[in-house]
Amino acid sequence: MKRFFTIIFSLCFFIGNTQTIGGSSAYNFLNLSATPLLTAAGGVNTSYKTNEVGLTANNPALLSPDIHSQLGLSFNSFLAGTKTYSVTGACKYNRWNTTFGGHIYFVDYGSIPQTDAAGNVNGNFHPVDYVVQISGARDTWSGGNMVPL
Numbered sequence: 001m002k003r004f005f006t007i008i009f010s011l012c013f014f015i016g017n018t019q020t021i022g023g024s025s026a027y028n029f030l031n032l033s034a035t036p037l038l039t040a041a042g043g044v045n046t047s048y049k050t051n052e053v054g055l056t057a058n059n060p061a062l063l064s065p066d067i068h069s070q071l072g073l074s075f076n077s078f079l080a081g082t083k084t085y086s087v088t089g090a091c092k093y094n095r096w097n098t099t100f101g102g103h104i105y106f107v108d109y110g111s112i113p114q115t116d117a118a119g120n121v122n123g124n125f126h127p128v129d130y131v132v133q134i135s136g137a138r139d140t141w142s143g144g145n146m147v148p149l
Contacts, residue, residue, distance in 0.1 A: 029107045032076075060133075
């Protein structure tokens with residue numbers, strides 16, 4: 001009986017590993033740069049310290065009093081009608097000695113034909129992705145949370 005459960009468990013493990021590799025296909029739009037400065041820095045250098053509020057979208061720890069009352073707007077157009085919109089802002093709340101930041105990122109993939117399994121076009125659909133992020137930072141701590149909706 002013990003061998004039977006071991007074999008069943010092993011089969012489930014191998015079948016489970018044939019699925020998506022580590023969830024790498026979920027939320028891929030978050031890998032796109034939210035600001036032109038991050039794109040110019042290589043798209044992955046999220047520790048680049050400067051007075052640019054847009055960088056806080058990828059790294060909330062970059063929030064500082066220096067970026068108080070900044071608002072960053074960004075628009076990017078890709079091939080096949082895909083467009084991205086980004087709004088990032090920061091504000092220092094002196095009473096708590098905390099800088100708060102917010103970020104909204106919206107990806108519009110345009111109109112895509114809706115087909116059935118045989119390839120017959122049944123109309124069009126309009127997929128979108130968006131994320132809303134709220135962050136906070138002090139001199140002694142910083143943190144943030146990205147919530148895909």
